[in-house]
Amino acid sequence: GAVVSQHPSRVICKSGTSVKIECRSLDFQATTMFWYRQFPKQSLMLMATSNEGSKATYEQGVEKDKFLINHASLTLSTLTVTSAHPEDSSFYICSAGWAEDGYTFGSGTRLTVV
Amino acid sequence: AQSVAQPEDQVNVAEGNPLTVKCTYSVSGNPYLFWYVQYPNRGLQFLLKYITGDNLVKGSYGFEAEFNKSQTSFHLKKPSALVSDSALYFCAVGEGGGNKLTFGTGTQLKVEL
Numbered sequence: 001g002a003v004v005s006q007h008p009s010r011v012i013c014k015s016g017t018s019v020k021i022e023c024r025s026l027d028f029q030a031t032t033m034f035w036y037r038q039f040p041k042q043s044l045m046l047m048a049t050s051n052e053g054s055k056a057t058y059e060q061g062v063e064k065d066k067f068l069i070n071h072a073s074l075t076l077s078t079l080t081v082t083s084a085h086p087e088d089s090s091f092y093i094c095s096a097g098w099a100e101d102g103y104t105f106g107s108g109t110r111l112t113v114v
Numbered sequence: 115a116q117s118v119a120q121p122e123d124q125v126n127v128a129e130g131n132p133l134t135v136k137c138t139y140s141v142s143g144n145p146y147l148f149w150y151v152q153y154p155n156r157g158l159q160f161l162l163k164y165i166t167g168d169n170l171v172k173g174s175y176g177f178e179a180e181f182n183k184s185q186t187s188f189h190l191k192k193p194s195a196l197v198s199d200s201a202l203y204f205c206a207v208g209e210g211g212g213n214k215l216t217f218g219t220g221t222q223l224k225v226e227l
Binding site: 006046101108 | 146148150155156157158159160161162163165204208213214215216217218219220
C-alpha cells in the first residue's frame with residue numbers, strides 16, 4: 001500500500017529559529033499533499049493543501065508567511081515553520097493519496113519551541 | 115460547510131464486549147466518510163471508508179461502520195473489543211472528490227480487562 005514518510009518525528013528548536021518538516025510519498029507520486037496541525041487532545045485541523053509545482057492553498061486563519069510550504073517534486077512536500085515561537089509547538093501531520101484508498105498519513109512531527 | 119460530530123470524548127468498554135463509537139456528519143453533497151485510529155504520538159491509520167455502495171462497510175482489525183443517510187450517521191462498531199483497540203478514534207468527512215477532510219474531535223476508546 002501507499003506509504004508516506006514524515007521526518008523528523010520530533011524536533012526541539014529555539015524561539016526565533018526556523019524548522020523544516022519533510023513529507024515524502026515513497027511508492028507513489030503525489031501531486032497534492034495535505035498538512036494538518038493537531039493540538040494536544042484535539043482534532044486535526046487542515047492547514048494547507050500543497051500542490052506540486054504551484055503555490056499551496058492555505059486555510060483561513062493560517063499565516064502563509066509563517067508556515068511556508070514547498071512542493072517541488074511529485075514525492076516531496078516540505079513545511080517550514082519560520083521564526084518559531086512557543087505557540088507554534090504542536091503535532092504536525094501530512095497526508096497524501098486518494099480518497100478511494102482512505103488517504104495515507106505520515107507518522108507526524110512533534111515540534112517543541114523553547 | 116462540512117462538519118463532523120463525535121459526541122463522546124471517551125468510551126469505556128470491557129474486553130470481549132461490543133463497542134460503538136458514534137459519528138454524525140453534515141455535508142451539502144454526497145459524503146465521503148472515513149474512520150481513522152491514532153496511537154500516542156503517531157499519525158493516523160486508516161480503518162475504513164464509505165464512498166458509495168453498501169451501507170455496511172467492513173474495515174481493518176474487525177471494525178465496521180454503517181452509513182445511515184437519513185440519520186447522517188456513520189458509527190464505528192466492533193463485535194468484540196480487545197484491549198489493544200484502546201486508542202483515539204477520528205471520524206472524518208470529505209465532500210465531492212473528498213480531498214479536503216474535516217475531522218471530528220476524536221473519541222478516546224478504553225478497553226479494559
